[in-house]
Amino acid sequence: xxxxxxxxxxxxxxxxxxxxxxxxxxxxxxxxxxxxxxxxxxxxxxxxxxxxxxxxxxxxxxxxxxxxxxxxxxxxxxxxxxxxxxxxxxxxxxxxxxxxxxxxxxxxxxxxxxxxxxxxxxxxxxxxxxxxxxxxxxxxxxxxxxxxxxxxxxxxxxxxxxxxxxxxxxxxxxxxxxxxxxxxxxxxxxxxxxxxxxxxxxxxxxxxxxxxxxxxxxxxxxxxxxxxxxxxxxxxxxxxxxxxxxxxxxxxxxxxxxxxxxxxxxxxxxxxxxxxxxxxxxxxxxxxxxxxxxxxxxxxxxxxxxxxxxxxxxxxxxxxxxxxxxxxxxxxxxxxxxxxxxxxxxxxxxxxxxxxxxxxxxxxxxxxxxx
Numbered sequence: 451x452x453x454x455x456x457x458x459x460x461x462x463x464x465x466x467x468x469x470x471x472x473x474x475x476x477x478x479x480x481x482x483x484x485x486x487x488x489x490x491x492x493x494x495x496x497x498x499x500x501x502x503x504x505x506x507x508x509x510x511x512x513x514x515x516x517x518x519x520x521x522x523x524x525x526x527x528x529x530x531x532x533x534x535x536x537x538x539x540x541x542x543x544x545x546x547x548x549x550x551x552x553x554x555x556x557x558x559x560x561x562x563x564x565x566x567x568x569x570x571x572x573x574x575x576x577x578x579x580x581x582x583x584x585x586x587x588x589x590x591x592x593x594x595x596x597x598x599x600x601x602x603x604x605x606x607x608x609x610x611x612x613x614x615x616x617x618x619x620x621x622x623x624x625x626x627x628x629x630x631x632x633x634x635x636x637x638x639x640x641x642x643x644x645x646x647x648x649x650x651x652x653x654x655x656x657x658x659x660x661x662x663x664x665x666x667x668x669x670x671x672x673x674x675x676x677x678x679x680x681x682x683x684x685x686x687x688x689x690x691x692x693x694x695x696x697x698x699x700x701x702x703x704x705x706x707x708x709x710x711x712x713x714x715x716x717x718x719x720x721x722x723x724x725x726x727x728x729x730x731x732x733x734x735x736x737x738x739x740x741x742x743x744x745x746x747x748x749x750x751x752x753x754x755x756x757x758x759x760x761x762x763x764x765x766x767x768x769x770x771x772x773x774x775x776x777x778x779x780x781x782x783x784x785x786x787x788x789x790x791x792x793x794x795x796x797x798x799x800x801x802x803x804x805x806x807x808x809x810x811x812x813x814x815x816x817x818x819x820x821x
Contacts, residue, residue, distance in 0.1 A: 502804035510796020523778035
């Protein structure tokens, strides 16, 4: 016997489920009707929407005519890391016994994609902006060129502290305002002008793109930042091995000077007693001491020269290879907005804005009528 159908509670639950299904159906039906209502309303305003699209297209066309094109300067180069340690492990162990460190230079300072972040650092961008280049036969700082083509001085006319501001080559002497402007320029360059990527993650090819409204600035900035970052990268990677090489070279020069002095001392002792009497052995003591000094200095000099040559090999192995593949050439690639693109974008944007305005207006009127 089926007791479920006779149970009042189960009947109540069944009725509630059916009511919820009906409510869902009603809600879906209301949604469809509401969409149809909105569609009819917007279709009734098609002339207004079309007019807005036409006006937007004309505005987009005008903007495309007055907007300056974007010039892109691109430099690509391949980066090959130096061999850390230079494969001189066994020699480094022998050198360490006499207090000489032949370890690798850069270590893990710039592993992987760290060089990409180095390009975006404030220090590198600041050094590049403060560099000078020749523009139309005139020497000018890149930061002054950046200020000029962005017409910043025109907006600074009502700011006495900015209207006559200039930048020297030494950032240590910058004022608070100058540092603040450098920070602002660095952020803008990272966001809108500079793009550093690895086109293929499996390769060691790096692409540096500079995009701006000034063709000469784009090329100069790309050339300068690549040169400065790569030079800083190489010097940092080889700093330790270069210091070891310098120390060994100084030691070699010092020991060589001592060796030359000892050789000269032996010659002077022989000259002092050219016809030495074999019966007087004490006359030989000075000469023998000089000869011992020569032998000791020669042995030390020989070992230092060996370590010096190993340090030179290690320095060459630590030095990364940076080979430029392509560099920007004038005229640069130009990216204009385009008349067709401006018309389409302007028409679509203003058309959607008009639809949004009409929708908000209808919603507002409905709320007022219900109130």
